[in-house]
Amino acid sequence: MAAAYWISHITVTDPEAHAAYAKAASPAFAKYEGTILARGSRYVTLEGKERGRHVVIRFPSLEAAEACYRSPEYQAALALTNGTSERDLVIVEAVE
Numbered sequence: 001m002a003a004a005y006w007i008s009h010i011t012v013t014d015p016e017a018h019a020a021y022a023k024a025a026s027p028a029f030a031k032y033e034g035t036i037l038a039r040g041s042r043y044v045t046l047e048g049k050e051r052g053r054h055v056v057i058r059f060p061s062l063e064a065a066e067a068c069y070r071s072p073e074y075q076a077a078l079a080l081t082n083g084t085s086e087r088d089l090v091i092v093e094a095v096e
Contacts, residue, residue: 003094004062006034009051014084021084024077032068034059051088065091
């Protein structure tokens, strides 16, 4: 089974609320064996819409990443972001 990457591009409009989301989401990532590879680090936008924050999380499989997203733990954390950010999120399976 191939690993998968959760890739999120975010424009944060309320930093305090976003910090609460990040703290609340961490247990869900851990439960589904997500490892944060990049978060808030330097970046260069070469194409597409400019977003100020980018996150890459590695999961053991596409199924684990999707289960994390759909989990009650993550959904509760996600509810904290209502109106505090604009985001794009994709989960992509790694090439073996």
